[in-house]
Amino acid sequence: MSELLSPPMLRFLPRFLEGMTVNFEIAMIALCLGLILGVLLAAGRLAGGILGGATAGATGLMRAAPTFVVMFFVLNALPHGDLSGMMIVALSLVPYSAAYISDSGVDAMRQYRLGSPLASFLFFPNVARAFFVLVMSSGAGAAIGVREGITALLTHAEHLPSLGDKLGCFAIGVACFAIPLQAGFAVIGLIQRRLGRMAVGYSFGTAAPGD
Amino acid sequence: MPTRRCPLAVLLRTAIVAAGLLAATAMQGRADESPDAALAGLLTQAHDAAKCGQPGIDRLVRVLCSGHLRVGVRDYYPLFGIESHGEHKGYEVDVARAIAAKLGVEPEFLKVNAGSRIPLVDSGEIDVAIATMGHNTQRDGQVRFIRPHYYQSETVLVGARDLKVGGWNDVRGRTVCATVGNGSNIELVAHGARLMLFAEAVMLPDRLKDLSCTLAAQDDSFFAYYFTEPDFAAQFAPKFGFSQVPWGMGVARHGSAQLARALDLISQIFHRDGVFLEAARANHIGTAFLQRQHAVWQRPACNDAAGSTNPSCILPPFDATTQSTPIAGEVLGFERWVQSLTGIDLQMPMLKTVPAWSMFVTGVANTLVLIVGAIAATLVFALTLGAAAGSRFRLLRWPVRAVTITLQSTPIVLTLVIVSAVMDAVMPYSSAVALTAAILALGLANGCNAGQAIAEAMVTLRAEREGLPSHALDLFVRALSRSSTQIVAFLINAAKGSPIASFIGAPEILSAMTDISSFSSGRATTYTFLLVFYTAIVIVVIALCRRMERLLERSYAHA
Numbered sequence: 001m002s003e004l005l006s007p008p009m010l011r012f013l014p015r016f017l018e019g020m021t022v023n024f025e026i027a028m029i030a031l032c033l034g035l036i037l038g039v040l041l042a043a044g045r046l047a048g049g050i051l052g053g054a055t056a057g058a059t060g061l062m063r064a065a066p067t068f069v070v071m072f073f074v075l076n077a078l079p080h081g082d083l084s085g086m087m088i089v090a091l092s093l094v095p096y097s098a099a100y101i102s103d104s105g106v107d108a109m110r111q112y113r114l115g116s117p118l119a120s121f122l123f124f125p126n127v128a129r130a131f132f133v134l135v136m137s138s139g140a141g142a143a144i145g146v147r148e149g150i151t152a153l154l155t156h157a158e159h160l161p162s163l164g165d166k167l168g169c170f171a172i173g174v175a176c177f178a179i180p181l182q183a184g185f186a187v188i189g190l191i192q193r194r195l196g197r198m199a200v201g202y203s204f205g206t207a208a209p210g211d
Numbered sequence: 212m213p214t215r216r217c218p219l220a221v222l223l224r225t226a227i228v229a230a231g232l233l234a235a236t237a238m239q240g241r242a243d244e245s246p247d248a249a250l251a252g253l254l255t256q257a258h259d260a261a262k263c264g265q266p267g268i269d270r271l272v273r274v275l276c277s278g279h280l281r282v283g284v285r286d287y288y289p290l291f292g293i294e295s296h297g298e299h300k301g302y303e304v305d306v307a308r309a310i311a312a313k314l315g316v317e318p319e320f321l322k323v324n325a326g327s328r329i330p331l332v333d334s335g336e337i338d339v340a341i342a343t344m345g346h347n348t349q350r351d352g353q354v355r356f357i358r359p360h361y362y363q364s365e366t367v368l369v370g371a372r373d374l375k376v377g378g379w380n381d382v383r384g385r386t387v388c389a390t391v392g393n394g395s396n397i398e399l400v401a402h403g404a405r406l407m408l409f410a411e412a413v414m415l416p417d418r419l420k421d422l423s424c425t426l427a428a429q430d431d432s433f434f435a436y437y438f439t440e441p442d443f444a445a446q447f448a449p450k451f452g453f454s455q456v457p458w459g460m461g462v463a464r465h466g467s468a469q470l471a472r473a474l475d476l477i478s479q480i481f482h483r484d485g486v487f488l489e490a491a492r493a494n495h496i497g498t499a500f501l502q503r504q505h506a507v508w509q510r511p512a513c514n515d516a517a518g519s520t521n522p523s524c525i526l527p528p529f530d531a532t533t534q535s536t537p538i539a540g541e542v543l544g545f546e547r548w549v550q551s552l553t554g555i556d557l558q559m560p561m562l563k564t565v566p567a568w569s570m571f572v573t574g575v576a577n578t579l580v581l582i583v584g585a586i587a588a589t590l591v592f593a594l595t596l597g598a599a600a601g602s603r604f605r606l607l608r609w610p611v612r613a614v615t616i617t618l619q620s621t622p623i624v625l626t627l628v629i630v631s632a633v634m635d636a637v638m639p640y641s642s643a644v645a646l647t648a649a650i651l652a653l654g655l656a657n658g659c660n661a662g663q664a665i666a667e668a669m670v671t672l673r674a675e676r677e678g679l680p681s682h683a684l685d686l687f688v689r690a691l692s693r694s695s696t697q698i699v700a701f702l703i704n705a706a707k708g709s710p711i712a713s714f715i716g717a718p719e720i721l722s723a724m725t726d727i728s729s730f731s732s733g734r735a736t737t738y739t740f741l742l743v744f745y746t747a748i749v750i751v752v753i754a755l756c757r758r759m760e761r762l763l764e765r766s767y768a769h770a
Binding site: 015060061064065066067068069070072073075076077136137138139140142143144145146147150151152153154155157158159163166167170173174177178181182 | 371373374385388407409418421422423424425616617619620621622623624625628629632633636707708709710711713714721725728734735736737738739741742745746749750753
C-alpha cells in the first residue's frame with residue numbers, strides 16, 4: 001500500500017477532484033436540459049388525447065433507452081460538430097433525466113389535483129435525487145475519453161503495481177463520490193421529513209405554505 | 212505554373228541521362244540485364260519528340276515531352292510530406308525529386324490526401340502519387356503499385372515509458388486508443404484489446420499526454436514525428452509493432468505501363484544504391500526496412516531487369532481482403548435499394564463479411580446471456596442482502612447496510628472495474644471472465660438497492676404487526692410483495708445497464724459493433740441499430756417485469 005502515499009498519488013488527487021467537478025458539470029447540464037424537455041413531456045401527457053399518447057410513448061422510449069448506448073449513438077451516429085466529450089455525455093443522459101422529470105412532474109400534478117399540494121412538492125427532492133443519479137452515471141464518460149473523475153482514477157490505477165494498491169486507489173475514489181452523495185441524500189431525507197410533518201399539520205388545518 | 216520547355220532541350224537532357232545510365236551499366240559489365248540498362252533503353256525508346264502530340268501516348272512519354280513529373284504528395288504528414296510557405300519537404304518529397312532527376316524532368320508537387328490520391332491518379336491530374344499509401348490487396352484493383360516498395364510502416368503501440376507492455380498478452384483487456392477505420396484495429400480486437408475510437412490520428416498524442424489514453428495504436432510513421440519532440444520521447448515509448456504494410460507509389464492502371472516500368476526500375480536502383488536510405492536518414496525517419504531492402508536489392512538475383520517481378524525480391528501487398536458472407540450480395544442490393552428509395556446511406560457491415568458476422572452473432576448471444584444473468588444476479592443479491600439487512604441480528608444487519616451504502620455511492624463503471632480487477636487477479640482474463648464480472652457487478656449494484664427496499668418493507672411490516680405472531684419466512688414473502696415495484700425497477704435497471712459491460716471488454720453487442728465499425732464503414736447505421744436493439748430488449752424486459760410485479764402483488768393480496 002506504500003504507493004498510495006507516494007508523490008504520484010499526491011499528484012493524482014487534485015487531478016481526480018478536478019475530474020469530479022466535470023462529473024457534477026455533466027450532471028447539471030443533463031438535469032437542466034432534462035428539466036426543459038421533461039416539463040414539456042409532462043405537460044403533453046397531462047393534456048391527454050393524441051398529444052398525451054404521443055408524449056407518453058416518447059417518454060416510454062426515453063425511459064427504455066440505455067444511457068451507455070445513447071452515448072455511443074450521439075458520438076457516432078449523430079452529427080455533433082465541435083461538441084466536446086463532456087457535452088456528448090451530458091446529452092446522452094438527457095433521455096433518462098427527461099423521462100424521470102416527466103414521470104415526477106405528472107405524479108406531482110396528480111397529487112396537486114387530488115388536493116395534496118405538499119405531496120406535489122416532493123417533485124423537488126425527486127429532482128435532487130435525479131441529480132445525484134446523473135453524477136454517478138456521468139462516469140460512463142470514461143469510455144469515450146472524457147476527463148472526468150473515473151477516467152483520472154482508472155488512469156492512475158493502471159500504473160499501480162499490485163491489486164492491493166489498485167483497490168486502495170478505488171476506495172479513495174468511492175469515498176470521494178460517497179461523501180457528496182450521502183450528504184445530498186441526507187438533505188433530501190430532511191426535506192422529505194419536513195414536508196411530511198407539514199403535510200400532517202396541513203391536514204389538521206394548522207399550517208400550510210403560503211398561508 | 213512551371214513553363215513548358217523546348218523539346219530539343221528535353222531530348223538533349225534525356226539523352227545525357229540515358230547515356231549516363233548506359234555508362235553505369237557498362238561499368239558493371241551486365242549491359243543486357245541490369246535495371247540501369249533496362250531503364251536507359253526504356254527512356255530512349257519513350258523519348259521521341261514526334262510522339263508528343265499524338266493521342267493515347269503513355270504517360271511516361273507525356274512526362275518526358277512536358278519535362279514535368281506531376282507528383283501527388285501529402286502537405287501535412289510530418290517528416291514525410293509537409294508544405295510550408297509553398298515549399299515542400301519530407302522523405303516522400305525527396306524521393307519524388309530524386310525520381311524526377313533520374314528521368315531528367317522537373318517535379319511538380321500537387322497536394323493530395325488519403326481520400327483524393329487514387330482518384331487524382333486515375334483522372335490523370337497527377338502522374339504518380341507518393342503519398343503515404345499502403346499497398347494492400349484491396350487497392351491493387353484501383354491503382355498500379357510500383358515495386359519494390361519505397362517504405363514500410365507498421366502499427367505501433369505507444370504508451371508511458373514505465374508501463375510494462377511487451378506483447379499481445381499484456382494488451383488483453385486494456386483500453387487502446389485508435390482511429391476509426393484503421394485496418395489494424397481488427398488485430399487489436401482479435402487480441403482482446405478494448406478500443407476507444409477517435410476520428411483523427413492527431414488527437415492521439417494529446418490524449419496520451421492528458422492521460423485519457425494509456426495506450427495508443429497508430430502508424431509508426433505518424434508517431435515518428437512526435438518522437439522527435441524531446442518531451443514526448445521522454446514520457447512515451449513504442450511498445451511493439453504489428454500489421455506491417457509496405458508503402459507504394461501509385462500510377463494509373465491504364466495508359467501508364469511505361470511510366471510504371473520506369474518507376475519500378477528506378478525504385479530497384481534507388482534501393483540498391485541506398486538513395487531511399489539516404490533520404491530516410493536525412494528526414495529522421497525509421498530506416499530498418501530500407502536497410503533490409505538495400506541488402507536485398509544488392510543481391511545479384513534481384514539486381515536485374517526482372518527483379519521487380521521476382522517474388523523472392525519483392526514484398527507481397529498487405530492482405531486486406533475479408534471473406535464475404537453468402538448473403539453479402541443481397542445485403543449490398545438491399546442497401547442500394549434503400550438508398551435509391553430514401554436517399555439514406557444504409558450500411559450493414561455486420562452482415563457482409565464473415566469476421567463481422569461472427570462477431571455480431573456472438574455479440575447478440577452474449578448480450579442475451581448478460582441480460583438474463585444480470586437480472587438473475589440482481590434477484591439473488593436482492594433476496595440475500597434484503598434478508599440480511601432486514602434481519603433482527605445487528606451483526607448481520609450492519610455489515611450488509613455498510614456494503615449497501617458503499618455500493619450505492621459507487622458509480623457503476625467503478626463497481627464494474629473493481630469486480631473485474633478482483634476477478635482478473637484470481638483467474639486469467641477471458642471473455643467469459645469479463646462477462647461473469649459484468650453480471651456480478653450489475654447484480655451487486657442493483658441488488659443492493661432492491662435488497663434495501665425489501666429490508667425497509669420488512670421493518671414496516673414488523674411495525675404494523677407488532678404483537679402479532681409472525682413467521683420469519685411469511686414476513687419475508689410479504690416484504691417481497693410490498694417492495695415489488697422497487698424490485699422490478701432495479702431488475703429493469705440491470706437490463707438497461709448491461710451495455711456498460713463493454714467497458715471491461717465483455718464481448719456483448721456494443722463491444723462487437725464498436726469493433727466491427729472500427730474496421731468497416733457504416734458507423735451511423737451500426738449505432739442506430741444498436742440503440743433500437745437495446746431499447747427493444749429493455750421494453751421486452753419491462754413488459755416481463757411488469758407481469759412479474761402483478762404476480763407478486765396478487766400473491767400479497769392472497770397472503
